[in-house]
Every structure is written in C-alpha cells, then in structure tokens.
Amino acid sequence: MKTKLSLVLATLFLGACSSSVTLDDIVPVEEVQKPLYLRGDFSLWDAQPEYQMEKVAPAIYETKIKLSTPGKAYEFKIADADWSENYNCGYLDEGLDKQLEIGLPVQADCNSVYNYFSFTPAEEGWYKVSINFSRFSKPLVTINQVFE
Structure with missing residues (x-):
C-alpha cells in the first residue's frame, strides 16, 4: 500500500513539474460554421466549388489546386462565399506570413481585407493548401506539393 501511495505521489509531482499544458490546450476547439473556399487570382477571387475546403481532421481543412x-x-485567401467577418483569412504579419513556402505554416488573420497570401511554385503540379483552426484566433496556413 505504501509503495502504491509513493508511486501516485511521485507521478503527480513529476507531472506537475513537467507539464506545459496551457488554457489553449484544454479549451474545446471552436467549429467553423461556414463553408470555406480557396479564393485567388486562379479563381477570379470567386468561391468556386472545386476549391471548397474539406474538413480532414478536427479543426483542419484543406483543398487541392493545380498550379x-x-x-x-x-x-x-481562404474565405467563405461572402467574405464574412471571422471567415476572411489572409496573412497576419506581412513580413512573416505573406509568402508561403512548402511545408512551413504561417499565421492567418481571419478578419483581414487585402492581406493576400502569396506562393510561387518552383514547378508545375498539384498543391494542397490547408488551414488549421486548432487555435481559432490564430489559425495556421500551410501549402505542400502533392505527388500523384
């Protein structure tokens, strides 16, 4: 009995010392309430069905595009059909987040007006654009090349 109590106390003590859990980690993920689209010069900025973002995991949406x-x-940008508040996502910081690079997430501001993301592909092909709303107030946008 004494050994079990010691083990429980040691586990609690070590867990408290090494824990890096924040409030953001335990607050439930806010759900996206509207369909989102990848909208850009390739779609004449329209919300086209072929560029609708699809939920692939909790809080993660993605679509593919051929460049x-x-x-x-x-x-x-990533936005709903009406460019609504909280659903009009462009870059957060021009110097850090505007230019996307393969596999590197950048922060988005979903109340932006003209903050367009920019991506320059090195080669022709299919690319996957994803947005991660795990932290709804600071979503992350990523682009990756898709090999089919």
Whole structure:
C-alpha cells in the first residue's frame, strides 16, 4: 500500500513539474460554421466549388489546386462565399506570413481585407493548401506539393 501511495505521489509531482499544458490546450476547439473556399487570382477571387475546403481532421481543412506556371506568384485567401467577418483569412504579419513556402505554416488573420497570401511554385503540379483552426484566433496556413 505504501509503495502504491509513493508511486501516485511521485507521478503527480513529476507531472506537475513537467507539464506545459496551457488554457489553449484544454479549451474545446471552436467549429467553423461556414463553408470555406480557396479564393485567388486562379479563381477570379470567386468561391468556386472545386476549391471548397474539406474538413480532414478536427479543426483542419484543406483543398487541392493545380498550379501550372512555375515562377508565377499566385495570390489567394481562404474565405467563405461572402467574405464574412471571422471567415476572411489572409496573412497576419506581412513580413512573416505573406509568402508561403512548402511545408512551413504561417499565421492567418481571419478578419483581414487585402492581406493576400502569396506562393510561387518552383514547378508545375498539384498543391494542397490547408488551414488549421486548432487555435481559432490564430489559425495556421500551410501549402505542400502533392505527388500523384
């Protein structure tokens, strides 16, 4: 009995010392309430069905796009059909978040007006754009090349 009590106390003590849990980690994820679209110069900024973001995991949405002009800077945002408040996502900080690079997440501001993301593909191909709302007030946007 004494051994079990010691083990429980040691576990609680070590857990409290090494824990890095924050309030953001235990607050339930806020759900996206509207369909989102990848909107940009490739879609004439319209909310087109082929660019609708699909939920692939809790708080994570993605879509694919074929980019056919290597070296061209594609501009885009992630937004609902009406460019609504909280659903109009562009870059948060121009110096840090505007230019996307393969596999590197950047922060989004979903109350932006003209803050378009920019991506310049090195080669023609399919790309997956995703947005992660795990922290709803500071979502992350990522682009990756898809090999099919």
